[in-house]
Each structure stands twice: as structure tokens, then as C-alpha cells.
Amino acid sequence: MKSLSLFLHLAPLALGSTRPSLNQRARNDSSTAFVSTVDLQTGAKCACGKLAASYSDSVFFPGSANYTAQATEYWDIRADLDPGCIFLPASADQVADAVSVFTTCQAQFAVRGGGHMNFPGSNNIDGGVLLAFSNMKDYKFHNDSIDVSPGMTWYDVYSALEPYGRAAIGGRLKTIGVPGLTLIGGVSYFINKYGFAMDNVLSYDVVLGNGTQVIANATSNPDLFWALKGGANNFGIVTKFTLKTYSMPHISTTIQQFNETAVYDFIKATCDWVVADSEPTIAAGSVLDISYNTTTGSVSPLLLGVQEGISNPPSMFANFTAIPGVSKTNNVTTSKQWASNLDSPKQMFRVMFGMHSMYPDPDVLYTMYQTWKSAIDQIADVAGLYPTFVLNISPASAARVAQTNGIGNVWGLDDEPTIWWQFSTGWDNAEDDLRVEACIRQLTEYLHGINKKNGLARDFIYMGDAGEWQDVFPVLPAENVQRMKEIRGKYDPLGTFSRLNWGGFKLGV
Ligand SMILES: Cc1cc2nc3c(=O)[nH]c(=O)nc-3n(C[C@H](O)[C@H](O)[C@H](O)COP(=O)(O)OP(=O)(O)OC[C@H]3O[C@@H](n4cnc5c(N)ncnc54)[C@H](O)[C@@H]3O)c2cc1C
Secondary structure, three states: OHHHHHOOOOOOOOOHHHOOOHHHHOOOEOOEOOOOOOOHHHHHHHHHHHHHHHOOOOEEOOOOHHHHHHOOOOOEHHHOOOOOEEEOOOOHHHHHHHHHHHHHHOOOEEEEOOOOOOOOOOOOOOOOEEEEOOOOOOEEEOOOEEEEOOOOEHHHHHHHHHHHOEEOOOOOOOOOEHHHHHHHOOOOOOHHHHOOHHHHEEEEEEEOOOOOEEEEEOOOOHHHHHHOOOOOOOOOEEEEEEEEOEEOOOEEEEEEEOOHHHHHHHHHHHHHHHHHOOOOOOOEEEEEEEEEOOOOOOEEEEEEEEEEOOOOOOHHHHHHHOOOOOEEEEEEEOHHHHHHOOOOOOOOEEEEEEEEEEOOOHHHHHHHHHHHHHHHHOOOOOOOOEEEEEEEEEOHHHHHHHHHOOOOOOOOOOOOOEEEEEEEEEEOOHHHHHHHHHHHHHHHHHHHHHHHHOOOEEOOOOOOOOOOOOOOOOOOOHHHHHHHHHHHHHHOOOOHHHHHOOOOOOOOO
């Protein structure tokens, strides 16, 4: 099932040796006068020693079998690094202990949930401490909601909900982690009616940068509650997500594969759908991509369509069903069963992402597809090249969920349909890193530049699809960015999540 496993890979660039030391990075900002004085090795040695003294069975050092197994729990091989030690906490209290140790020791650290964010340093660290959630997989079902621990994947969540005929708003592939996806936004199969995964979180349990634990919801720390809806890993470590659930005993699915002659119609059906679906009554969503095999020259558009209910074939994908295709398979199933076939195994390949958003225009998108194909031809000799042109839809109705739920989110998206176009490119060998990265980065920004000139470009950049060079916060509404910085100053005055936990998409000074 390699094609299905590979179709949706979204973001990476290497920080490695150019990373400044903690001392170099120490600085004052509006929220804190914290200055760190400990280097990477000294901090990690202190923290690993203290953690091992308290939790000897859950701290692993290089050379041990457990360390080796944990060190490769990453989807993108580029994210494999060499932490000084790996700590697997078993409870929120242990996470809080660890954060206290990190601040006491001034130890640099990384946090890993499902391990799918694919750029080096976002979820792993050379020499520092890796805190990984592999031992925190418990959940509690409450019918209208479910409490989920940060070690769970979306398949775990859908499996927990299946006996009750209910579903949560989460990831589209089996092994994506709950924490990373939910903190960056979260595109699901039910986006048009229920919005993003973050819009469906009722409460977060959070360990702050000084090791204290707080709850963030509509009544307790509501400012932090808002900031966690799209604010990523800038405010604390979430140890519990309380997610809304919906009655959804069955879903109707379609898998449709096409050949190159259908590319224009496939793109047009995507644009027509996202524009037309402005007042949805049926929750529906998709994975849409076009893969290009440079060895055979074949181009394969693929639709994975899902909607709530038992209509068979699923009515929301009629525009695609009308296009002559290579194969079309419809089914009525459950979210758990559907996800069980859509794995994205760890250590798949090296991957570069790049994305931007735009108003849906099929002619321009088709030209972009042709330009992408020509650019990929120039690197066709790269071993293991796996290029994919991904089309994610963001209907106006998805933005309206946050506009009308009384909470909002940090994105503040406008009430209009957009296409989030993305290049996801896999390859085999480290020697080709710079070449592939340069190609994708230049191509992405070139096409976005053209769309800016023709008025189709939109500013929003989705963290789940972005390349690591892309600065995702400055493109959000300025007042939201300012508010996030104030909230960060209030809840993390020591700068634990900007200076010690520096990887991933950060707000900046
Ligand atoms: C194959 C594939 C399919 C994808 N499909 C989708 C999709 O359907 N919809 C979508 O929206 N996105 C999708 N994405 C993007 C995905 O949502 C992000 O990569 C997301 O970060 C993955 O979450 P994770 O827990 O697996 O990641 P990790 O890599 O474990 O974590 C991501 C970031 O969150 C931080 N983090 C992790 N846990 C916590 C915590 N408890 N508290 C605070 N910070 C934490 C990490 O430090 C890291 O910076 C996909 C990505 C891939 C590679």
C-alpha cells in the first residue's frame, strides 16, 4: 500500500551546526529579563542525572536498547538526532517534575508526541534531553467528550470511540500524534462542518515553564485556552486534551485514482467543491494529491474522500465521481477501520515540505502543477525521489466555526474558501538534502510570488504543511500575534518554551 502510505507528507531544514548556543540566544524581551548561563552539555548532564535518580526505569542513555528504539520514532529520517538522554514520563506529575528539572539545570530539551513533524529540531535534539510521550496513552470517555493523553495517535482515539458510535475531529492518517496536530490547528475529514481539531478542544491540562500545572478552558485561564488553539508549543506542555465527540457510527468513504489526463478536471473539482461548500449540512473532507513518478513519467491524482453517514457512494464527492478514473472504491465503514488502512510508518524517507494558500482558481493551479512538474524534472536523478502536489481545502464554513463559537483561535481566518497548496517531496540520501531543499523552497516562493501579483495569494501558512524556512506567525493578524506574546509573557516568564525548548514553530521575540 505504498502509494496510500505516502500521499500526504507535509514539512522540514537542518538547524544542526548553525544553531546558536544557549548563551548566544539569551536575551531580554518585553516579557522577561531571563539570562541563561549554562551550555548544552552541562545542562543536559545535570537534567539527565536528576531525572535518572528519580525515574531510573524511564530514562535512557545512548547505547541502551530502549534509547535506540526511541531514537528512531520519527516519520522523517531527517528528524533522527542524538539526545543526551530520553525521558518517558508516565504522568502529568512526572512531566511537571521534568520541566522543573529543565529550568533548574537550564537544560535544553525537546518534546515528542506522535513524531510526525518533520523538521530536525522540532521534536528532537542533539545533546539535550528528549521528553517523549510513548508511555502516556490513557484516555477517559465521557460520551460528549473524551480526555486524551499526549502519547495517543488518532487511530488510538478513533479506536477508543468506536464502541460508542462516536468520533472526534482529528487527523486523517493512522499514526499522527494527537498533541502536535491539535496544537497547530488540525485538518480533519469533517473540516467543513466542525472546523479544525483545535476548535473542538474543550480543555487542556498544561505544565507551565516553571513546572506548575494549570487547566486552560473557557472558564479557567481563558487567555491561555485561546492561545493554545493554534499557538503550537509556545506556552507549555499539554498533558491532557479534552476533545468534543460527535455521534458518527458510520462514515461513507471513496478512494478514487486518476491518470494524467484527468489532472485539470481533478483540480477544478477541488476548487468547485471548496467554493460551493459554504453552508454544509454533511460533514466531509478529503486528502487530495497528485504524485509524479519521474522514473515512469506517470502522474496519479488521488482522492480519499470521507463524509459522515451511510450515503453510498458519498454524495459530497459527485464532482470527482463524474471524472473518468483508473479506479473508484466506495465503502461504508467506521473512522477506526478507515484509519487502520492509512498508515504513515516511521522512518519513511527524508522529506521537504513547502506550502502557501490562495483563492481557488483552477486555471492558475493547473499552471502551478505544470511548473512543479518541470521543476521536479530538473532533480529527477535524485535517488528515491517521491514528489507530491497536495491540495488541502479550507472552506469558508471551517473559518466560521471559530468566528461563532465564542472562543476563536489564533489564526483569525477570513470567511472565504482557500486552497492550501503544498509540495511534499521525499528522497533517500542525505547527500541530496541541500539540492532538494533548494528546489522546493525556490519553487514554492516563486509560485507564491506570482499569486501575490495576480491577487490570488493569501497570507496564511499552515504549520502542518509548511517548510521549516517558513515563518508561520508573522502572517497571522498582528493583534493576535501581539496577544499571543503577552500571554506567553504571562504564563512563561522564564522563557522555558522559547529558550530551553527552542525547536518547532516559535513565536519569536
Ligand atoms: C504523514 C503525515 C500526515 C499528516 N496528516 C495531517 C492531517 O491529516 N491533518 C493535519 O492537520 N496535519 C497533518 N499532518 C501534519 C501534522 O499534524 C503535524 O506534523 C503534527 O505536528 C504531528 O503531530 P505529532 O504529535 O505526531 O508530532 P510531533 O512531531 O511529536 O510534535 C509536533 C510538535 O508539537 C510539539 N509537541 C508534541 N507534544 C506536545 C505536547 N504534549 N505539548 C506541547 N507541545 C507538544 C513537539 O515538540 C513538536 O514541536 C500530517 C503530517 C504527516 C507527516
